[in-house]
Amino acid sequence: MPGDFEPLDLWPVNWQCDVMSASPAVTGRAAVFATELLWSLTGRRFGFTSVKLRPCREYSTDTPYPDAWLSWPGTMMPPLGATGTGGYYGFFFSAGCGSCRSGCSCAEQVRLPAPVHTVTEVRVDGSPLVSGAYRVDDNRQLVRVDGLTWPVSNNLSFSDTAAGTWSVTAQYGESVPGGGADAMGEVACEYIRAAAGEDCRLPRGVTQLARQGVTITMPDLGDMLDKGRTGLRLADLFIAAWNPGHLRQRARVYSVDRGTARRAGT
Numbered sequence: 001m002p003g004d005f006e007p008l009d010l011w012p013v014n015w016q017c018d019v020m021s022a023s024p025a026v027t028g029r030a031a032v033f034a035t036e037l038l039w040s041l042t043g044r045r046f047g048f049t050s051v052k053l054r055p056c057r058e059y060s061t062d063t064p065y066p067d068a069w070l071s072w073p074g075t076m077m078p079p080l081g082a083t084g085t086g087g088y089y090g091f092f093f094s095a096g097c098g099s100c101r102s103g104c105s106c107a108e109q110v111r112l113p114a115p116v117h118t119v120t121e122v123r124v125d126g127s128p129l130v131s132g133a134y135r136v137d138d139n140r141q142l143v144r145v146d147g148l149t150w151p152v153s154n155n156l157s158f159s160d161t162a163a164g165t166w167s168v169t170a171q172y173g174e175s176v177p178g179g180g181a182d183a184m185g186e187v188a189c190e191y192i193r194a195a196a197g198e199d200c201r202l203p204r205g206v207t208q209l210a211r212q213g214v215t216i217t218m219p220d221l222g223d224m225l226d227k228g229r230t231g232l233r234l235a236d237l238f239i240a241a242w243n244p245g246h247l248r249q250r251a252r253v254y255s256v257d258r259g260t261a262r263r264a265g266t
Contacts, residue, residue: 017189031184038238054156056153111141119169132145
């Protein structure tokens with residue numbers, strides 16, 4: 001999931017040039033450009049984005065019925081109902097609570113759709129819970145520890161400020177390694193020079209230039225980006241250190257059998 005979101009927080013910058021004369025608008029655009037470029041070329045893993053989730057509580061699979069049918073005598077006949085163990089009628093329900101088996105109750109935990117860095121807020125019935133009311137296990141399981149349980153339902157037609165709703169606001173991503181700030185400063189400074197019409201070290205679309213009988217061959221920008229490089233020394237050293245395999249994004253595993261929390265606003 002982290003790979004699905006661009007970082008909303010800009011990476012830290014150690015400027016490698018004098019930016020005192022540059023306008024805040026230009027330096028701001030340069031920081032955005034550098035963040036997006038380095039985030040992409042390092043496998044889309046560093047930096048943070050805040051996401052609001054509208055989860056639904058899962059139900060335990062720890063029942064005496066291995067076929068996941070819940071015994072319910074006297075209910076509807078097949079095919080609307082179904083025959084379960086011992087000839088009872090029942091309804092199929094969505095089961096699954098990760099590692100929640102006999103040793104715990106799924107009523108006190110919910111599985112987030114991807115590992116989180118921090119849970120910044122949990123709202124129930126429109127009111128934020130105190131941070132001591134829950135904890136995060138394995139960067140993924142949100143466990144309630146105040147003696148209460150997570151709500152059974154979540155009315156998604158209402159904002160999370162209304163009764164009958166609950167939400168989890170989490171911060172996804174990883175901290176930017178120390179060398180990222182120097183790489184940011186190098187890329188951002190070249191962007192500022194290019195925006196001002198000055199010579200810069202960012203490769204241009206021209207691959208050969210002939211002047212006064214001398215032919216200079218330059219790297220093609222598109223080809224370099226395909227290989228995960230920028231042509232800038234500090235930036236390329238940083239990229240090579242943290243993404244030597246030129247991955248587009250980190251590997252992920254999907255399960256069609258497990259539901260996920262809905263991302264609010266999308």
